[in-house]
Amino acid sequence: MNSSTPQPTFRTENRPTEPVQRFRQPADIFEALFQSIQGGETHARPTLELTPDSPFLPFLEIGYALRACAEKASRHDYLIERLRPHLSVMIGTLPASILPMGMLPKLAPLPGFRPLEQISDDEVRSWLIQEGGLIYGEMQRFELDNYFDAVQPFLPPGGVMVDLGSGLGKVVMTAALSWPFVRCVGIELMTYRHRLAQERLVRLLTLARQGLEALPQPLTPDSPLMLPSGVQTSGRHLLELGARIAFIESDMFKVDVRGASLVFLYSTCFGPLMDALSNKLARELPEGALVTTTTYPIKHPAFRLLQSHAPGTLSWTSVMIYQRIGPQMAEPASEARYLHQPDVVAWEARARADLAS
Template sequence: MLARYVEIGLAVREAFRQPALREGFIARLKPHRRLIAGCVPAGIQAHGMLPERAPSHGLDEISDADLAQWLVDDGRLIYGEFTEQELDHYFEAVAPWLPLHGHFIDLGSGLGKVVLSAALALPGMRCTGVELLGYRNDMAQMRLAQMLAAGVAENPAAAARVAARVRLVHQDMFDANVSDASMVYIYSTCFAPMMDRLADKLARELPEGALVTTVTFPMAHPAFELVQQFAPPSVAWTSVYLYRRRSALDAGAPSAPSYLYEQDCAAWEYAVRAAFAAYDSSHGN
């Protein structure tokens, strides 16, 4: 997957960087702007993971289907997390709604900060992290081992109990089994293009009464009722939403729209052209 991601990403980035190719960049990406977190895909920006080499294909050689899939994959490779203080606020804020025992699942668990924090903050919960990228999951496993080693030095029995409750899985979140989840946590700030699909998965698979947390973007699906919204900065720098899976769908509730966050066409193009200018200025063009 990553090899194909790089191949297409190099073509997209080249079309962004080269003035002669920019009208093609706009024309190809405009129909798929609903899939972009921001105006320009994160992967082609300076903090992206693409190597500095020339592309083997032009953007005009990439099919629309492959380009759309690349944009989805690019959104899923963005990493974000709460600070330590924000996590403390979060667990304190949601505590009144959490059961004493159950299963906490972080979809898109990255380096494992939320899962490990949950294991310490929620002693009655099993805690699972699901992460798409193997290297991030490996780093999370290292963090877990370090935390447990420190715990063994102080209290071996307590460390063993934590170890028994934590699981870090290298897996696509859309393939994860959430059927016994009590709480699903999603740091969804970078997942705008996938919110509908995530909501649909959770609506189909979560048990009645299960809780879901999303960040920045609400989850507009009739299977879920909003329990609480935490406005910034009460818990975190952005809005935090807490939902509960309804016992049954309200027949009169509107269906979720196909795409919740499609950007206005003219505004998107204006922002992209501004990004072109900013790139040229920073590179002396």
């Protein structure tokens, strides 16, 4: 770990919890709210809608072409031939979307869908990059507790937190509960995930209102309030919770993060996107803003590494904390820096075994 800031003692597992039965104090409300936003990683993934006006129509067309090859043993050699040049941008052995439990619908392809022979290598590569961004995962509760312990020394009260690729909203809502941010915003491309995040938020705010109404001593806007993170604030933190949380359905590259003081990237599946994301954040973020990533570091001169936490310490994967330094940058800093090349022979053996199973 870098930086002279003392390292907190990190948790290694979720502590046992019991459902909150009564709201005697604000701490009971916080506990009930945290419990209500767990478990999103096990949600049912619906398939993408196959309609002529679907925004994912190009993705569906290429996915169908790849899956058609995966489903026929006589086409496995050609599929491997087409995937082999793009291992540096592929997550896993085979793209998750073309596997039986993937997000491609089981319906027949639309008229006009091209076979793989008519799809260019550039299109396949772009598809693989997009496919990696659709994979979903969440940090466990204890990992997010560790995360906010780690960023707390660098984070002044207030400010705006932005989660790029916010999924079902767990990080955004955890941030709004844990720290006195002025606003916490989640950006999510997938419509169904955005919808589930909105539904989760409604349940969270309903539970918060019930808890506040049940307190023996009413919480007022100016009542002293201790957050679970140990930060002292006022009752407005809970009373105005809904006004501090927002979810936006959009492409992360189309949303300006100019006002953010903390950007959270659960970037484990964003490897091929890290250069573009780094350049975007360098252009838009003010000096002093924090950016955190998982698995993939930021290799850009506009960011200074504050701390690096190895896998198995703060979280199951590595977590890096950066600070934006220097003036805003209008142009990309340099060429691509994240490409990696797995062992081709080992990959092909795994791919053939998976296709045959």
